[in-house]
Amino acid sequence: MNDIREDIAWAKINKDVLKSLENPRKLFWVILLIAIAAVGVAVGCEVYQYTVGLGVANFSNPHVWGLYIATFIFWIGMSHSGTLLSAILHLMHADWRKPIYRFAEAMTTFSLMTAGLFVAVHLGRVWQIYYALPYPNGRQVWPNFQSPLLWDAMAIFTYLSSSILFLYVGMIPDLAICRDNMNPGWRRKLYTVLALGWEGTDRQWRNFRVTYLTIACFLIPLAVSVHSIVASDFAMSQQPGWHITSFPPYFVAGALYSGCAAIITLFIILRYVFKFEEYMTLPILKKIVRLTFAIAMVWTYLNLIEYAAVWYGHDQASKDVLIQKMVGPYAPFWWTMNICGSVVPFIMFFKRFQTHIPVLFAVSLLLNLGMWLERWMIVAPTFSHGYYPWTWDHDQWPSLVQWGIVFGSFGWFTLLFMVFCKVFPSVSMYEVKEMVYHRSQATKKLEATGKLAASGKGAH
């Protein structure tokens, strides 16, 4: 279980990472094709739904939202990992984030892009979506700024564009590396343009540092606000099971949780596919796993406190919804959700499994399943068991169209992510250099003061 070698040659870092941009292996194409096929399924479903009407998704009149909104929240939640790794850990000077934050940020961006599509997919009249945009128009009407959906739109737009900027700004030095090492061709032109003439001068680095830090500072409250606003879609409403004070922190914790789980999944995949064993080392994985476990416990706490508050409170309607989740038609999903979210993470408690890749891969998928179910279990049961008993419906099982689009969204994400990995370096080269440089400096200092033996290895 080796961490990154401190004496690794910087040139080797460049070489190793740039290798991931070379022509892909067959496996890549196979996965890409599968992803495209999945997107194709979703596009087909959407075209069908667009032409015929949302009825094909099998919603009913009290039960107006379904998997689309659930999956929307899921993807929004997924996006929080990037911010967590990049911004929060950046501010905390946790240098182990450096080899992995790039793909986490990419994940943020792409899951937001995926989530954004669900807004459109979900709308009854998507062709009128521009009605929801605030811009001066010939109708002289503005959208309703009181609607949490509009806050959502605003927050997601802010988050998406800020994340893209964050990703991009943080990538500029690497783009310069790519530019310097590419053979002439479209890629080189692309990198040349995107690198903006970065040369690593002191002035550039100086401003870069401040900017990066500033954006990181902004992103953290933004990320918290985004998911609490998504939570307020529900918490601001009046419905039993939604109108819960602890929803915003609960959502944020859930978001970080699912994001971390997804990072584990992608970490393992990238490590395997691009042979990044030297950078995405097991000690780093161990740290992510421990972080995930911690967040899992936070989430579990908030989840239980939500149930407890509902149970303890006097609101019979909310209580009914909770009971119905436990024993009603959604019970299998609800229990799976709780087991995946709160019990499965205990596997990560065992040291032996903290670096056990197959186990972790399975665990991370289960966690994500649990988190996806969590969103569904927030959205659906309230509809089928709201205030008004007359309209309580039988479980509205989503139609194949809904499943198809949800399925396709995973393909869409995979597609975006895979293309990204082949076009942009998915490990931050300059930051890894920084990391090994600073670590070696620290080691040197320790050696000099003779404290190495006492404190063990590593200066982080």
Next chain:
Amino acid sequence: MNSGSIKQLKKPLAIRLGEQTVLAKSLVMAEHPFDRRDFLKVLGWGGAAVALSGCGNGSVEDGKETVVSYVETNDYMIPSISVYFNSTCTQCDAGCSITGRIREGRVLKLEGNPDSTINRGKTCGLGQAGVQHHYNPDRVREPLLRTGDSGEAITWEKAYALIAEKMKDVSGEEIAFLSGGVSGHLKVLLGNYLDSFRSKNHFVYEAIAPAVMRAANKKSYGVEMPRFNISKAKVVLSFGADFLGAWVSPVHFSQQYAQFRKGDEDGQRGVLVQIESKMTLTGANADRWLVVRPGTEGILALGIINALGAAGLRLSGDVAGAVKGYDKARVSKDTGVSAEQIDKIVALLKARTPSLVLAGSAAEGYAHGSQNAAAINLLNQVLGNVGKTVEAAEVVPFPQMAPTTGNTAALKKLNDGLAAGKYKVLFSYAANPVFTAPGAMKFKDNLAKAGFKVVFAHYLDETALQADLVLPLDSALEDWGTQVPEYLATCAQINIQQPLMEKLHANTDGKGTRGMGDILLTLLKQRRAEEYKGFADYYAYLRGALLKNKVALGGHKVDDDTFWNETLSKGIIKLEGHVSALSSRSGTAGLSLPSPAAIDAQYPLQLIPSVNASLRDGRHTNQPWLQESPDPLTTIVWDSWVEIHPRKAAELGIEEGDIVEVTGKNGSVKVQAYLFPGIHPDAISIPLGRGHEALGRYAKGYGVNPFQILDAVFDKETGELALHETRVKVSKTGSRVIVVKDEGPVGGRQMGKKIAARLPSDKVKLSEEI
């Protein structure tokens, strides 16, 4: 913009229409009798429907739509402003007067005519759906002639010629004319037509008419249809009379019911006790709904009389004799109503007067139905309600126009005649016996024995499909006519039916639809050309006929045109009817009620074919609003169901949505089960009206037709079909469906929430309310 929609519906309507509308036109009318219809012409004012454009922003699109203005018009015809014409609803026989809202020549909606004493501006769901009868896409649009197995569209000329040819040498005995209940001038014309052949074979058939009650009333009170003053009663004891749903004149009774509940005079709220085996809409509104063993309603009535006597009410000798032996213990055993409950009812009846006892079809649909009705009427007499809450109704002083009420005995007679091959020509109008006759009667097979079958039809219903010649009829909103309702509310009245818009299926090239009156007139002209040559059409006939009796109709002071136009604008002619006194003798003669039959081991359950307020006997099933209007009690739509009591269902292992096979002696139907607490455990109920094999796109293939499996049992006295006398067994088929209904899976429970709240009557003071 329908300027003045509501304002005009109130009082000024008649004046407005009377003075401006019709008067203005009347100047021209003499020369062009058809002008009346001209200004109902559909005006192409843009598209018929206003649509939310599917895509895009709905921007201004110049030059795409066409505006068609009138060639000639009257001042009051203003585009985008509605005009209102009065007519009569023909969706059922109650004779409600309606006001049609007409815009740009299209009738859009039917409202109740506030001047009508029957419905006083109100309508029921069935009446509202009248426009869907008119605009129905499945209406027959041209005369159809059967050639072998297929039909062929022919012209009216050809059709008339064909009838004339077929009628050339048939005797009056060989003609049969089957119709639903008819009244007014149509009845006169129809009678005259049959008369021209010296035929007496007019079979007036209604599948669910209160014919047993008529006979019983005649016996008990001396009139067939007295007036029931629900609003004056303090207690209504109803033996299966669904007067809020489908019984006699539901809209009128509903209003009375509302007054009865409010206690308009003294603030004392009326109490409704409903006694029946299967809960009807009225039962659901009762303060006390008593489930009774099917067929034992008469026993209970006699038991109540007995108990009343025991409680101190003076009974005359013959009554006391008749009810002797109906002591509480026996009655309670026979009917399943507890003695305690009988005591409560007796106490209630004694405490509050006047009361009203109603005998409804649920009590009468047995082989001893007449006996049941007589026993129930006897209760009314004993309680002294006759003359108070049961009053003599006024009668329209034109007996030739009085309604010919339908019954099922006529069907039996016709069926027997058909089976014997007696008829060479059969006409059928406003009846669908192939659908509504009990399967056991084999009507369809017998019908084939008739030589030439002419069916006057709006739709290609089951009977029309068997016809040799189908003649398409105008809808009620396109046709002229007069009607005399059977149940007259406060005064005698003749209802006017007039076109509310131009014919939808125009008479071009000899095709299109025609009014029944016009057809009869044409047919009559084939026989008595001289007598009827003065009448260009039914409109002219009607106008002439009414003007002839102008004085009797209350128009002695005005000239013909004014009278005619006022009549049209009002839509009703109110008359001084004559009243015959009710007889007060108690009808105990011949009263003998059989003990409840032992349960048949093979067919243990009593089948109650229930009458749904909106579908009735199924003639309106093709109106999608009615199909989608949930049954009030089960909230099921678009399908049939069988109601089973949960206890029975548990015994049989049946759950909601199980497809069960209901088998009787005369066949079986497969239908979804619905567990319904409001039914006697020994009975099951299937609603009538669905299960069409024809009729149209909204009716065909939805549900089952319980008429099919009815046994042909008849009431012993009147010969009426005993609808409730079929015994069946129920077995599971193993397949299941999800019942399509409006109520959620909690089945109409409020789950502890205050949604539909209620109070006991001693907690409210209705007299202080507004």
Next chain:
Amino acid sequence: MSKRHLLALFSNFDEAEAVVQELRAVNLKGFDADKDMIVKSPIEHPEVEEFVGDKPVYVQWFTLVGALTGGLLAFTLISASQGNFFAQLKGGKPIVPFPPNFVLTYEMFILGGVYISVLGFLICAGLPARRSPLYSAKVSEDQIGILVQADESASSSLKSIFTKHQALEIQEEAGK
């Protein structure tokens, strides 16, 4: 007086620092260490800023301005549009309700902050920039480059400073 550029590459920061210290101390005609010297490095190395000299960063001012205007803009825009002709009652709330407007103001505050920071970064860092006359791909790999510009006359002294500190490579701009 034409200026000429020199680029020297070093293998580690210690030597680069020494060079820089020396260059700042040296007094050459037409060479001002504050203006004419640029240190290029493959990684962000905060120490570089220290030894290169006090050069303030202004990005945070952009951030402040951007965030404040963003927030202000949002609040005015939203309140004004709510109070414009389409003043519509909704849910029994005032027409210009504060809580939702604050949420949106907050979002726009961040949006403005981030956007203008990036804009400020580009402006302050002089990006997008044209490539400087001397550049080596080694800088983006593992070497530290020091780019100086000075009068032709000074180039030899500069060169000597570089060589003294074991410059791996010295590039010289071709003379005009």
Next chain:
Amino acid sequence: MSVTSLLENYSEFRHFHPVDDVPHNPYKWAMSIDLDACSGCNACSVACYAENNLPVVGREGFAHGQAMHWMRIERYWDEDGREFPDQGAQFLPMMCQQCEAAPCETVCPVGATNHTPDGINSQIYNRCIGSRYCSANCPYKVRYFNWYDYPTTDNVWPAEMNQQLNPDVTVRGKGVMEKCTFCIQRVTVAKNNAKNEGRLIHDGDVQTACQQACPTSAISFGNLVDPESKVYKQWKAQQVELDKDAQIKDKEEGGSELRGYRIFEELRPYPSVMYLERVRESAV
């Protein structure tokens, strides 16, 4: 200038209603429904179909819970475990309650549903983009979404039936939310007529389709700020006020003689429909 307008009218824009002295002037449309009179006959529901161009969704649609009945009649059974419902059933006509503090209005992202100055919760079909948030937030679940394009779907309105459609009411295409509007088209016409005559609408000038049809006259509709109107009198007699969230009688021992209540008052949407409790005879 909207900024100017904002500054000029700032205090108005910050006004709360209905806590204001006069919630709406001169009109506030409201209803009262007497459950003791309602017989559950469904006439109101069919009348609503006729007046408001409601599509018939057919058996399949209904099975999927996609029915469009703006006015639905609910039937409740007693829950005391009797074998037979010997106190009858309870019927409740349920339609949009036109809440004063409507939960649906605030959440619409495009402002397609607003409160009109006369207190009707209006639905602007063309503005709707179909996010269905309003329905999600409605405690009564009385908002209905067009899951399909009913106007063009087979057999909903074949060519002939098209002609019955009310030109004063938009035919909704797919993806649009709709609900009971208190027959706003009739209100508009009545207002127009009243204006022409230089007066306010009198009680009875405007009837909703359901009210007009109702055979038992269980539904009253009118102007709640007009002391002459029946609805005003009924509300007053029952001591029901728009901005109350509970009935006094519910707090008293042993109940009182008042029947008025509004559904889910405790959620404080301030519904504009008052129901009068059904009465059951205590003697039997």
Next chain:
Amino acid sequence: MHRFLRLSVLLMGLFAAVGSYAADAPQSEPMTEDDLGPAIEQPIEFPHVRHAKDMQINCMYCHTYARRSAVAGIPPLQKCIGCHNWIDSVKDKPRIKTLFEYWEAKKAIPWKKVHDLPDFVRFNHERHIKRFYFQLNRPVQEVCGYCHGDVKEMTVARRQKLLSMGWCVACHQKDHPVTAEGGTPIGNQAYWYGMRKPLIDVSGIIKAKGPNDCSVCHK
């Protein structure tokens, strides 16, 4: 340093400008006031110029429904004939001949809609005529011209105004006098639309805006 401050101030100014433009845009006039609609071919090329300008016929003589109905209406053919029957001088003109052909066949003339608002819009001619013609005593051609442009100069009418929602709204948010000298107040103007106070200008004229509630125009 100063450079950056200057830049910041500039940026702030730019933002403020954009912001206030955006915030005020809904209140401003639409960009194209005159938006000439497409030329429309009508069954008869009706010369508005002859009738309205040369003959000085009041618009509402023919479009008689405008003052009592939501739609202005096309006059019934009867009305055209009513006059033209007596005008022998033009009887042999081709347009008049076509007119009589329709009349003799008793066929309605299929006019094309020129000002065709979307179906979900409820525009009431009556209210506008009442407001501006009867109440404020504005000349009829001006009142009709608010929306229809200068029809009296046209042969076949052609759309001259934008008729977009913003265009309608721009007028509704103007302060129009409630009464004019000699005008009669319509209705009991006891209430004001849309949370706005009525405005009383220096000369004491009460002014009010048009209704601003969505459901007034959208059905």
